[in-house]
Amino acid sequence: MGGTSSVRIALVFPDLLGTYGDRGNVAVLAERLRLRGVDSEVIECNVGDFVPADCDIYMVGGGEDVAQLVAVRHLRRQGTLAAAVERGAVVLAVCAGMQIIGTSFVGTEGVVHGGLGLLDVSTRPMPKRAIGELVVRPTSLFGDELLTGFENHGGCTYLGPDASPLGAVVSGVGNGVNGVDGAVQGRVVGTYLHGPCLARNPRFADKLLTWVTGTELASLSIPEVEALRAERLRAVGVR
Numbered sequence: 001m002g003g004t005s006s007v008r009i010a011l012v013f014p015d016l017l018g019t020y021g022d023r024g025n026v027a028v029l030a031e032r033l034r035l036r037g038v039d040s041e042v043i044e045c046n047v048g049d050f051v052p053a054d055c056d057i058y059m060v061g062g063g064e065d066v067a068q069l070v071a072v073r074h075l076r077r078q079g080t081l082a083a084a085v086e087r088g089a090v091v092l093a094v095c096a097g098m099q100i101i102g103t104s105f106v107g108t109e110g111v112v113h114g115g116l117g118l119l120d121v122s123t124r125p126m127p128k129r130a131i132g133e134l135v136v137r138p139t140s141l142f143g144d145e146l147l148t149g150f151e152n153h154g155g156c157t158y159l160g161p162d163a164s165p166l167g168a169v170v171s172g173v174g175n176g177v178n179g180v181d182g183a184v185q186g187r188v189v190g191t192y193l194h195g196p197c198l199a200r201n202p203r204f205a206d207k208l209l210t211w212v213t214g215t216e217l218a219s220l221s222i223p224e225v226e227a228l229r230a231e232r233l234r235a236v237g238v239r
């Protein structure tokens with residue numbers, strides 16, 4: 001954990017990649033650590049700030065097409081997110097976040113832009129924007145509980161050979177290719193699940209945290225969180 005006992009959580013450019021409420025993922029991580037008696041520090045990096053390379057876990061959220069272009073340029077110039085991944089840091093990148101940490105994405109006016117290349121995925125426009133609830137059955141690495149969230153994107157994301165899907169789409173669109181959502185490559189995870197994703201899927205949050213702490217975490221039972229999950233799954237007729 002970065003050489004200290006406190007988990008360092010970076011929130012990457014919420015002023016650009018904060019359109020869909022994904023900053024809530026940071027609050028969930030910090031709170032689930034606090035409930036286990038583990039200290040954390042949230043480092044919020046707005047555009048123009050330097051993203052430190054020594055954080056334990058990085059949250060990259062969703063945003064508009066132009067904003068994600070600005071974000072990727074800054075991140076590439078800084079090089080720190082790539083350095084952190086090289087060091088084994090954990091990344092959760094949602095929607096535009098996943099697109100920009102991939103190898104390429106198509107921006108406004110059909111121009112192809114290079115991504116950071118931290119995840120072997122490439123994104124192209126979809127014929128029809130995907131908007132609505134998204135339910136995903138994760139691969140066994142992430143347990144046996146359905147992941148719930150909402151999606152709102154025009155990009156269709158293709159996996160390259162170095163990435164594997166986060167899971168199979170049960171309801172909604174996800175990546176828009178091969179019936180899967182997201183991508184996983186080492187400790188870098190991408191998904192189209194907003195929600196915030198970790199608020200709706202606490203076991204997923206804990207999985208990422210065990211990668212950071214290197215230990216199993218005591219289970220937590222928070223009735224409000226379970227009620228939210230159940231309500232969201234019921235809304236799309238999944239249980």
Ligand SMILES: NC(=O)CC[C@H](N)C(=O)O
Pocket residue numbers: 020061062063064065068094095096097152153154155156
């Ligand atoms: N929700 C998002 O982050 C949107 C990402 C991207 N701008 C798209 O529409 O595909």
